[in-house]
Amino acid sequence: MATNTRAMDCTPDDVFRVLANGWLYPTWVVGASRMRDVDAAWPGRGAELHHSFGVWPFLLDDTTQMKEWDPPHRAVLRARGWPVGEATVTIRARRQGSGCVVRIDEDPVKGPATLIPRFLTTPMLRWRNVETLNRLAFLAEAGA
Template sequence: MAKNVRTLDCRPEDVFAVLGDGWLYPGWVVGASRMRDVDETWPRPGAELHHSVGVWPALLDDTTVVEDWDPPRRMVMRAKGWPIGEARVTIRVRSYGSGCMVRIDEEPVNGPATLLPGLVTTPLLRWRNAETLHRLGYLAEGRSTTLMQPSSLRWKVS
């Protein structure tokens, strides 16, 4: 299992606001290239994201399903990325100082990736998820900054 941790300068609620908006998925998940649809019930357990992975012309359509949604603490998803397989992705968030700490655990659970030794899959997943948390941080911190900014400091259009 690959584990990554990152501290962010925002509240756990800001992270879950990003996770709760399925249309933002390709903005923070490395490998997801576009959204095709988001179930109306997202992010409730059983809801699906319909996304594509890869780059044109080698795009593959797949889905990610919510297994557990417990904001602002925990989200578990089953991410499908065939022909590689499926992975269980757990995101945990907790307050940490004036911000929060986000941990992502990813483990192959079905398909060819489960046949590879952890010595091969873990470093690749850790590298990928370091960037995933970096992107998630940009979105959550940007959301936090925008929402917390005093109105007197916002740009005014004349």
């Protein structure tokens, strides 16, 4: 499992406002390139985001499903990115001083990515999620 944390100059509520807006997903998730649809029940348990990942003209359509939604503390998503596979992504936020600390855990759970040794996948996921948390911070701190 790859784990990253980042201090942010905003509240956990600000972070979860960004997460609750499914249309913002490709602005903070590295690799997601566009939204196709957001279930009306988002961010409720079982609701899905319909997105594409990759770079045009090599785009693949897939979905991300909300497994747990406990704002402003915890969200658990099942991110799909076939043919690579699926991952469980857990995002937690907790107050720290006048801001907060956000932690993201990503664990490949299904598909070819699970066949790659962790010592190879973990650094790649951590590298990508540094930028994911940077983008999430820009949106949350700006009040998006």
